[in-house]
Amino acid sequence: MPHWGSVAIMSLTMDRYNPAEIEAKWQQIWKEQESFTVPNPDDRGEAAPAAKSYVLEMLPYPSGTLHMGHVKNYTMGDVLARFRMRNGLTVFHPMGYDAFGLPAENAAIKTGAHPEELTRINTTNINQQLHRLGVSIDWSRELATCDPEYYKWTQYFFLKLFEQKLAYRKEAAVNWCPSCATVLANEQVIQGGCERCSTAVEPRSLAQWFFKITAYAERLLQDFKLLKSWPERVITMQRNWIGRSEGAEVVFRVEELDLDIPVFTTRPDTLFGATFFLLAPEHELVQALVDGTEFENPVRDYVASARMKPVLDRSAPDREKTGEFTGRYVINPVNNERIPIYISDYVLMEYGTGAIMAVPAHDQRDFEFARNFDIEVRPVVAAGGQAEAGGETMAAAFEEDGIMINSGHFDGMPNREAGRAITEWLNSEHLGRVAVSYRLRDWLVSRQRYWGAPIPIIYCDNCGAVPVPEDDLPVLLPKVNDYAPKGRSPIAANEEFVNTTCPACGGAASRETDTMDTFVDSSWYFLRYTDPHNDKEPFNKRIANYWMPVDQYIGGVEHAILHLMYARFFTKVLFDMGMVDFEEPFTNLFTQGMIYYKGAKMSKSKGNVVNPDEHVERYGADTLRLYILFMGPPELDVEWQDQGIDGTSRFLGRVWRLVNEVVEKTKPLPEERPDFDGAAGPAASLLGKTHRTTAKVTADISGRFRFNTAISAIMELVNEAYLAKETLLADEEGKIVIRIVAETVVALLDPFTPHLGAELWQRLGHKCIWREPWPQADERWLQEETYELVVQINGKVRDRLQVPSSASQEELAAAARASGRISRYTEGKQVVKEIIVPGRLVNLVVK
């Protein structure tokens, strides 16, 4: 039973800031009016009325609900989108779901539900969350990568790559995660463990599909120059991942057998110091070398044990060097010396040629091996050029540069120069050539799991691997009853799916049952947005060329290598096939920092998750959006503070009360605004602050995305408005000024807090703020009339003087000297030097 007091309280709360109410109101309007839908350029190819800007945030993986990292990501994108919209650009701002993938499948295994059903529930949920955040998305372009209308085209691209010989199948030692029961790409192995579950990956020899990304290694490096504002660290990470090294390929002939084995070396200058030769245990010639000899059995045992070793053990850098002699020798082409061939597991089959010339004097690993096997260490590069130290006495390999010794007629040359000369000589003798090697491996795309796009290939006993004809796409993912991983895809158990006829000869055949890595799905989604309902082709070239490339891409730095490199690769392939006219998908990239809580990354397993929904409910989406950007510089990691959000909540309440009071006590602004030329006192000072704030907020958003400082500038303006409010409301000119201030505050705040912006803008007597032009700072008001001049003695602040902005250097110096406080320090001393920085300070150097 309410008592009488509640009536009064009710009427007071009527006009209290009520985010739930106004947010629902504007979300409804934006949805019904499709306020952020943008049309494609029409079929005649007429240019759109304004320049376009493609603002894109990385699409979410729909695992349950959005977390704070998503909120930060989508809010940042939204601020930019709304800001650019209001600055006259045609903003393209779509959204979708990276909906295939393991988590949904694992959840399905646990609960028995279908992954598709779980995914549908999650995408619906996330769609609602995004609406509740008020992001300005063109929802007419929404897509999910697990829809057949989408993955039909993912399969189509697989076929295109197959046609170009960029998709191929080979038997290879691959990374197997026993827990996820699938193979992984190299990029998905983190320190020998699965990126998803950290289980140690095992080597397995399997026939798998690869995309030939190595064919694009050089262009992926070269085209960094086409990228405008990518973070340096992302480029560095990709550069390291690609791992380009220049050197030489040198061919060694095996004695007695008719075999040539090439090696790759970055140190051709040390060729005269090669005292043994190594093959990776997996090298294809190992068996041929030892066949029928006394070395066959021990070598075979060694190879077998190397194959068994977990990837992590094998790659530990400080492991004891082991190996096995093959009984064979190669001839060193530069001096015709015979040197023994060993096998050792520190030589990797995947890098270079899987064989190396070993130079123990100048390579630490080879040095350790030589000491273990009692092999000669022969220095060929000497520091400073003095006579050689004996190899027997060296304690470690000498890896620096120096002067050549023990190297025939190359002696005395600087080693780098000698390297070039030796390579040239090898080249003229057809024994070697300049070569470049990359660390990058081809992209393994097969996955032995259910919830992904089926690889559109049919195996026929007569015809081999045959592509599914384009007209038969999509190859639909069949329903199955059991998703449990068994080391092969669950769809392999579905005979109806597997058994088919060969498209080439019509004979009995079976389908490929592996699905594609989900990074394939996300390597082209940004193109599909441009033409999402096209059922004739993945996208129309002209339309894609119009919207692409993405002008601003925003996402987490964890995708620095994986997604961002795959998407670049895909775009280059499409460019080469003539499907698009640009070579890089993302001109500008911004990588946001992570949000920590209680000293660690938020994660369900640690139980330190801050739920965005709860905060939207308690404070409103605008408050959450504002706080998440106010927390700190967006590119840095920041710690979530529970009480911090109260500050932005209070601030929005202050804005609400200020603007409503202004609406109540002043009239709408006249068409023709006074120029305030004669204005003085609080009116002039607040007007100046307003223009300076406008300039700062504009620069902060458009420049380096310094949202935190933009917001604090608006806070300062609101603080000053509160202090001047009573005075200004007392006269007519003041009323106009405070009304201008209120409108500017709302206009500047709007990209951050769009619901509050829309509501207050309406109350101020206007319409649709998201279409209003962005406020412009007036030059005349940017300069303050006077400023505080700092006066220093020997670099220490001793006084501050109020001086006119127009004061000359001489006037500033005179004012400084005239200061009573300053005289204390100059008395009896000599002013040796005067440094005058107009606008800032005067520094007197005294002795």
Add this chain to the structure above:
RNA sequence: GCCGAAGUGGCGGAACUGGCAGACGCGCCGGACUCAAAAUCCGGUGGGGCUCACCCCCCGUGUGGGUUCGAUUCCCACCUUCGGCACCA
């Protein structure tokens, strides 16, 4: 080990191209309003010293040096934290 980023009050952070260190916010302290509380509004808040009415002085941006009239900012060396790579020939 190599490469990259970062170290500023009790906390998140600010300081443009070398020019007032600590904007803005949190927290805390005080005042106003209130019977009271919440909310709100106003003020204070780096440390130390002093003849502590708010005048003044000293110290202070991870550590130690350097350049400069002047350094959070530039240079050298080092420490710590985080991220990437790591037997890649």
